[in-house]
Amino acid sequence: MHRIQLSIAILIVTAPSAAFAQDTTARAPAADAVGQLVTRLDLERYKATIKGLTQFGDRRQGTARNRAAVDWIEQQLRLYGCSEVSRLSYDYQVPAPRDSGGRPPARDTTRGAGGSRYRGIRARTGVNNDSLRQPDAALRKLNAEASTSGARQEVYCTKVGATHPEEMYIIGAHMDGIGWGEAANDDGSGTAIVMELARILSSADVKSERSIRFALWNNEETGLNGARAYVAQREALQGKEDPAGSGRYPEPKWLGMIQHDMMLFDHGMPRADGTLSPDQRPEADVNIEFQSSSKFAEGAQRLAWAFQQANEKYATDYPASVGAHMTNTDSGPFQDLVAAISLRENERGAQIGAGWDPNWHQPTDRYTLYSDKDFRLGLNAAQTTLAAVAQLVGATIK
Secondary structure (H helix, E strand, O other), X not given: OOEOOHHHHHHHOOOOOHHHHHHHOOOOOOHHHHHHHHHOOOHHHHHHHHHHHHOOOOOOOOOHHHHHHHHHHHHHHHHHOOEEEEEEEEEEOOOOOXXXXXXXOOOOOOOOOOOOOOOOOOOOOOOOOOHHHOOOHHHHHHOOXXXXXXXXXXXXXXXXXXXXXEEEEEEEEEOOOOOOOOOHHHHHHHHHHHHHHHHHHOOOOEEXXXXXXXXXXXXXXXXXXXXXXXXXXXXXXXXOOOOOOOOOOOOOEEEEEEEEOOXXXXXXXXXXXXXXXOOOOOOOOEEEEOOOOOOOHHHHHHHHHHHHHHHHHHOOOOOEEEEXXXXXXXXXXXXXXXXXXXXEOOOOOOOHHHOXXXXXXXXXOOHHHOOHHHHHHHHHHHHHHHHHHHHHOOOEEO
């Protein structure tokens, strides 16, 4: 994806929407408070959360392992003290099976996922549905149950704003995966970021002026169905006090939506033979994307640059780059309703779609495959989001 330069971005941005303008003029917290919050992120804790998610295998939606993972996520959020832990329920009907194993066809995100012009070597990508490609017998057994149609659930919780509980930012990631691996990167890495931010911002000594919702979507791999269900059920509830006079807002007004999807693997372009370097590339970075064709493109672009600036000031190891094409991720259902951005390891439309991550939807997406440098890239994305959101919601330490 072509990366827009800051000078160009400033020229094409016009006045933001009233809601976003109001939000960005909110009182910013003291810089030392933001820095203190960022230091509460820890590499080993981040890794441990990803490791905890991998105990449920690939967490394919519509299976017992997926439901067990939802239960575990809820339990962790409650232990962190995140308030108003809730579940959103919806129905999903599995399409008729097409493969030899009788499993539903996975959403094919490998072709037509571009949208920005790509130049360079491409490697073949696809979704693995062959159980025999997983050499670990125990993991193969864990992942054996196929999806069935019916009820689905996803978990979210809320940090209630002290001054403006009626307004909020949504921080999201999808907890389901496919491919007969452990879905460690796609999207254990993003789920762990959301959970770690919920842990830190839910601490008793942290106060925020505005609310923050931490959402762990389900059914991303089938077409963003969990995020779509959330929008369908809760968009109309925004900003409504319930019960009247209570000061409670079950669905505060959305000020922005921030998605995290695949955060670990930035090893560069495929070689001429289609292989990739086993090592992280020296120029690895955090990609922040918005959709320039969305109805809220101006606000989304401002939000993206706010995150880039937070990265510049508070991230310890890796820079961030901003791109104008966002696709095939759970921020999509929100992008015409609110400023929405996505953080990830590579450019989604061009680079990942061109095979820059050989573990994408594969049996090799396992915790043990990634190095501390890979995990640290994900941690820097967490630092970026924590710093940016802390400033946007006016977070302070008591």
